[in-house]
Amino acid sequence: MLEAGQFKILVDCGLDYEKDRNVQTNENFPFDPATIDVVILTHAHIDHSGNLPTLVRLGFEGQILCTPPTADLSELLLLDSVSIFMRKALSGRKNRKGKFNTGAQPLYLQKHVIDTVERFVTIGFNRPFRINGDIELTFIPVGHLLGAAAVILKVNDNGTEKSIAFTGDIGRKNYPVLDDPQELPPVDYLVIESTYGGRLHTHDKTVEQTLIETIEKACIKEQGRLIIPAVIGIFA
Numbered sequence: 001m002l003e004a005g006q007f008k009i010l011v012d013c014g015l016d017y018e019k020d021r022n023v024q025t026n027e028n029f030p031f032d033p034a035t036i037d038v039v040i041l042t043h044a045h046i047d048h049s050g051n052l053p054t055l056v057r058l059g060f061e062g063q064i065l066c067t068p069p070t071a072d073l074s075e076l077l078l079l080d081s082v083s084i085f086m087r088k089a090l091s092g093r094k095n096r097k098g099k100f101n102t103g104a105q106p107l108y109l110q111k112h113v114i115d116t117v118e119r120f121v122t123i124g125f126n127r128p129f130r131i132n133g134d135i136e137l138t139f140i141p142v143g144h145l146l147g148a149a150a151v152i153l154k155v156n157d158n159g160t161e162k163s164i165a166f167t168g169d170i171g172r173k174n175y176p177v178l179d180d181p182q183e184l185p186p187v188d189y190l191v192i193e194s195t196y197g198g199r200l201h202t203h204d205k206t207v208e209q210t211l212i213e214t215i216e217k218a219c220i221k222e223q224g225r226l227i228i229p230a231v232i233g234i235f236a
């Protein structure tokens with residue numbers, strides 16, 4: 001959360017699946033959702049978007065700013081989250097011989113997803129957008145996923161302009177369909193993802209080669225089944 005004077009901006013609002021054995025932990029925001037003025041969503045992956053319907057359910061009433069593909073993909077992924085919650089809730093009930101397991105209660109329902117997607121306001125890449133008189137936002141492509149963006153905020157702080165960038169997740173170059181990550185302009189503050197820490201991506205094999213080897217191992221050598229999430233991956 002970024003506070004600019006009285007104005008409160010939340011950047012991303014992800015779901016923590018580690019905590020979903022007790023959904024209530026995802027509801028424990030360290031602030032009152034009703035006090036947030038605007039949400040900026042960097043991309044659709046559930047660990048960045050998946051708790052937005054909880055935020056809305058608990059009182060957030062502002063706009064959610066994101067790129068057009070992020071809005072489209074988030075709607076699909078959030079609805080998918082609801083199906084996962086419902087399946088878990090049903091199996092929780094069955095395991096307890098008709099007794100409702102409160103730990104398996106859905107975190108949010110389809111109506112909360114609909115309330116959430118109605119708050120999306122879409123902004124294209126590299127188009128400066130004024131959030132209010134003192135704050136301007138620009139989305140910059142970062143690869144990673146369709147619509148994924150870093151956000152640059154220029155904030156007028158009592159006459160001095162300060163800039164801060166939130167990278168979201170950063171992708172790699174030369175991926176089909178996706179824009180290459182674009183260089184960020186110089187900023188005063190940078191909040192950067194560190195999912196991969198100090199590890200390096202392997203460059204010795206192409207994605208196609210890795211896929212061929214996986215198919216050969218799973219389907220030919222081990223005579224097993226290979227399940228490919230062909231539409232979109234949910235995590236990371």
Ligand SMILES: [Zn+2]
Pocket residue numbers: 043045048144145169235236
């Ligand atoms: Zn991601």
